[in-house]
Amino acid sequence: MIGNILEYKGYHSKIEYDAESKVLRGKIEGVSDFIDFETDDIADVENQFHQAVDDYIEFCKEVGKKPEKEYKGMFNVRISPDLHKKLAICALKDGETLNSEVEKAIIQFINMSFESVSLNNKISAK
Structure with a gap:
């Protein structure tokens, strides 16, 4: 827990x-x-x-229904047009997709969050 x-x-x-x-x-x-x-x-x-x-x-x-799994790996995020543009430019510069850039940012955020509660649950990209 x-x-x-x-x-x-x-x-x-x-x-x-x-x-x-x-x-x-x-x-x-x-x-x-x-x-x-x-x-x-x-x-x-x-x-x-x-x-x-x-x-x-x-x-x-x-x-006769298959139990749903938690979290299917897709969700919508609403951000400002300016942030969207900057993220798209970063992805273009890095030769990545927008989804890939968002995934990397989320991984970094989660790893920092787990560090703050001293958990050893680091994650990495697929």
């Missing part, structure tokens, strides 16, 4: 406290289906998350 992020069978959830209801809630991230869970027992949070993932996988099996 990293902070309040849980991982199980390749799925992730951020745990948040709902002060009004006095429960801990989570939602499985990175899939189009809405899969959530909650508990008022901190010792049961991980179990509820695991149960939500297992129930999702079982439901998919029952209806």
Whole structure:
């Protein structure tokens, strides 16, 4: 677990406290289906998350649907036209595609972020 992020069978959830209801809630991230869970027992949070993932996988099996994998590797990013232009010029100068330049920048950002929390999870380009 990293902070309040849980991982199980390749799925992730951020745990948040709902002060009004006095429960801990989570939602499985990175899939189009809405899969959530909650508990008022901190010792049961991980179990509820695991149960939500297992129930999702079982439901998919029952209806003949392949469970979604988290994050398909594509997303839209909205940036200013000026930043878009500068990035495109950098890519052209480096003989790279725009996607490749963005991927390199994201890798650099993630590696710096992991260094700041002392994790040894460096990544590199495909």
